[in-house]
Amino acid sequence: xxxxxxxxxxxxxxxxxxxxxxxxxxxxxxxxxxxxxxxxxxxxxxxxxxxxxxxxxxxxxxxxxxxxxxxxxxxxxxxxxxxxxxxxxxxxxxxxxxxxxxxxxxxxxxxxx
Amino acid sequence: xxxxxxxxxxxxxxxxxxxxxxxxxxxxxxxxxxxxxxxxxxxxxxxxxxxxxxxxxxxxxxxxxxxxxxxxxxxxxxxxxxxxxxxxxxxxxxxxxxxxxxxxxxxxxxxxxxxxxxxxxxxxxxxxxxxxxxxxxxxxxxxxxxxxxxxxxxxxxxxxxxxxxxxxxxxxxxxxxxxxxxxxxxxxxxxxxxxxxxxxxxxxxxxxxxxxxxxxxxxxxxxxxxxxxxxxxxxxxxxxxxxxxxxxxxxxxxxxxxxxxxxxxxxxxxxxxxxxxxxxxxxxxxxxxxxxxxxxxxxxxxxxxxxxxxxxxxxxxxxxxxxxxxxxxxxxxxxxxxxxxxxxxxxxxxxxxxxxxxxxxx
Numbered sequence: 303x304x305x306x307x308x309x310x311x312x313x314x315x316x317x318x319x320x321x322x323x324x325x326x327x328x329x330x331x332x333x334x335x336x337x338x339x340x341x342x343x344x345x346x347x348x349x350x351x352x353x354x355x356x357x358x359x360x361x362x363x364x365x366x367x368x369x370x371x372x373x374x375x376x377x378x379x380x381x382x383x384x385x386x387x388x389x390x391x392x393x394x395x396x397x398x399x400x401x402x403x404x405x406x407x408x409x410x411x412x413x414x415x
Numbered sequence: 416x417x418x419x420x421x422x423x424x425x426x427x428x429x430x431x432x433x434x435x436x437x438x439x440x441x442x443x444x445x446x447x448x449x450x451x452x453x454x455x456x457x458x459x460x461x462x463x464x465x466x467x468x469x470x471x472x473x474x475x476x477x478x479x480x481x482x483x484x485x486x487x488x489x490x491x492x493x494x495x496x497x498x499x500x501x502x503x504x505x506x507x508x509x510x511x512x513x514x515x516x517x518x519x520x521x522x523x524x525x526x527x528x529x530x531x532x533x534x535x536x537x538x539x540x541x542x543x544x545x546x547x548x549x550x551x552x553x554x555x556x557x558x559x560x561x562x563x564x565x566x567x568x569x570x571x572x573x574x575x576x577x578x579x580x581x582x583x584x585x586x587x588x589x590x591x592x593x594x595x596x597x598x599x600x601x602x603x604x605x606x607x608x609x610x611x612x613x614x615x616x617x618x619x620x621x622x623x624x625x626x627x628x629x630x631x632x633x634x635x636x637x638x639x640x641x642x643x644x645x646x647x648x649x650x651x652x653x654x655x656x657x658x659x660x661x662x663x664x665x666x667x668x669x670x671x672x673x674x675x676x677x678x679x680x681x682x683x684x685x686x687x688x689x690x691x692x693x694x695x696x697x698x699x700x701x702x703x704x705x706x707x708x709x710x711x712x713x714x715x716x717x718x719x720x721x722x723x724x725x726x727x728x729x730x731x732x733x734x735x736x737x738x739x740x741x742x743x744x745x746x747x748x749x750x751x752x753x754x755x756x757x758x759x760x761x762x763x764x765x766x767x768x769x770x771x772x773x774x775x776x777x
């Protein structure tokens with residue numbers, strides 16, 4: 303796995319420069335709760351043989367809003383909606399209520415303080 | 416412009432096998448927009464795996480994510496844990512894992528095909544396909560002890576060996592199944608009534624499949640050659656046992672049927688090759704290490720790419736486990752695939768997606 307550090311400010315620019323639909327395939331987003339901070343990850347894989355998994359990541363304050371990449375990766379809305387529900391973070395233009403019911407307590411995967 | 420109607424389908428509906436909710440906006444019986452919700456079966460499995468269970472127990476927990484592709488989950492988890500433990504499993508264990516994955520693919524594909532037939536109004540074909548599928552579950556029971564949720568892959572290897580008489584039984588049952596598969600292929604390929612319901616219905620282009628990042632038979636039916644078995648050989652040697660990529664071009668329900676049927680032939684060949692060339696050796700690599708660092712694994716489940724991410728912190732309990740199921744990747748394509756189709760075709764389209772919400776919501 304290749305890990306590439308990015309920032310919320312550069313995220314869209316970095317992913318737009320990397321992602322080519324005919325070469326890469328977006329897999330999923332993930333978040334690792336580290337208490338005061340959170341690591342947000344965007345996983346891509348290529349169609350080549352042998353394939354390579356690439357992970358863009360950034361460390362954020364959980365209160366920060368993450369930019370949406372759905373203008374670059376059309377199907378990213380599913381992964382973004384999941385992260386909003388399960389990790390209780392904010393993603394641009396994404397409401398809660400896709401993987402969990404809208405009135406369900408948000409962020410079941412967040413570490414309890 | 417005709418009058419528009421909103422038609423909710425699910426979470427419980429005669430055409431749905433899974434608790435999924437679609438809201439179709441229709442005009443003159445044509446679906447012009449679709450909304451989807453998948454929030455009915457979240458079970459908190461990822462949280463449980465990182466809080467209540469030790470890492471060696473987790474393979475038994477993730478086996479419960481899905482009844483159908485249980486072996487894919489336990490194998491993918493075992494592989495990601497083995498990466499964190501930095502161990503290599505015995506060659507015999509790799510072959511046995513591939514054997515069960517392919518037997519599981521046979522039983523999953525036949526189930527999907529039967530439901531497409533049922534949702535297309537062909538009840539007799541549903542019965543016939545389900546009847547022919549039974550042998551695969553009996554074989555899985557003979558090897559693993561269970562018809563579903565096999566708990567066969569464990570961290571370090573596999574939990575059971577393949578007895579010679581069971582290996583003989585697999586070869587002989589597959590020989591019996593071949594003419595049955597030919598018969599199914601003939602019906603799904605040439606039956607006029609079924610083709611009316613399946614051809615040109617729910618179509619996705621290759622370009623759309625690429626842009627929407629589709630996986631599995633859904634993508635391959637549209638001509639996108641994506642199959643983890645073709646892309647990775649470090650963990651399981653797929654090409655060594657005869658894997659061959661299968662693709663179609665039309666991207667419709669008919670093509671998805673053809674993909675699954677043609678993949679059954681490939682799976683049968685792989686199973687025969689594995690049994691004929693099964694290496695001798697141990698079943699498990701023992702270690703007393705604890706998982707450390709982070710790792711990812713991809714594995715081709717019957718519905719497509721399964722992805723596991725794990726992070727260990729040198730304790731018995733994982734820091735984070737992330738599961739991405741194939742249906743999760745296909746949600747965007749599922750919504751798109753309805754557009755422009757008649758509402759009456761929705762049941763067959765849904766069945767051809769082979770959605771698994773137990774996997775998706777976890």
